[in-house]
Amino acid sequence: MEDLPPRALAALETLLRLRRDVRRFRLDPLPADRVAHLLRLTALAPSVGLSQPTRLVLVEDPARREAVRASFRRCNAEALAAAQPERRAAYAGLKLAGLDRAPVHVAVFSVADPAQGHGLGRHTMPETLDYSAVLAIHTLWLAACADGIGLGWVSILDPAEIRAALDVPADWRFVAYLCLGLPEREDDVPELERRGWERRRPAVILRR
Numbered sequence: 001m002e003d004l005p006p007r008a009l010a011a012l013e014t015l016l017r018l019r020r021d022v023r024r025f026r027l028d029p030l031p032a033d034r035v036a037h038l039l040r041l042t043a044l045a046p047s048v049g050l051s052q053p054t055r056l057v058l059v060e061d062p063a064r065r066e067a068v069r070a071s072f073r074r075c076n077a078e079a080l081a082a083a084q085p086e087r088r089a090a091y092a093g094l095k096l097a098g099l100d101r102a103p104v105h106v107a108v109f110s111v112a113d114p115a116q117g118h119g120l121g122r123h124t125m126p127e128t129l130d131y132s133a134v135l136a137i138h139t140l141w142l143a144a145c146a147d148g149i150g151l152g153w154v155s156i157l158d159p160a161e162i163r164a165a166l167d168v169p170a171d172w173r174f175v176a177y178l179c180l181g182l183p184e185r186e187d188d189v190p191e192l193e194r195r196g197w198e199r200r201r202p203a204v205i206l207r208r
Helices: 008-018 032-044 062-082 085-092 128-146 159-166
Strands: 054-058 104-111 150-154 172-181
Touching: 008 128, 032 054, 032 128, 054 128, 062 085, 062 104, 062 159, 104 128, 104 159, 128 150, 128 172, 159 172
Parallel strands: none
Antiparallel strands: 054 104, 104 172, 150 172
């Protein structure tokens, strides 16, 4: 750690504060080498037992992208119908995906039982494989933010539909669908806070 600049922690905190779940993208394409570099950085993320269970799928085929959009539309309509009546109008006004404009789509999966890692650390908590994939996502998110690229996590999807649409191996578990691109604007306040949906609260810390 001796090669870290003196203000590395301050810079990291700034990056954490700047990171946003981006929904509004410019149509500008991202250079393929720039995207490839960001995706390669996910290999630096921590994983249980160094199992590296994360699998990334660059979704480029228009038909497969449309299948993802169809899943989102159906799941979003169901979520809207199930929303509390007093929240329904607010929910309907939220922009919850950047699927139509983001130039890069990445689906994230975790392998159910990777040979790598030899099972270390997950005997009692196999879900740590999925947590490891989430850490890879967070690594990508911060790296993209540092490079001026926005990332949005689309979670209103049916995992079975996405797995079928992308034709992945049977033992891959769907974790996330990510949209990447240049953001339309930079905001100091997350959109959900600006719209009054929710506000960020301090960390919950207990002492025992």
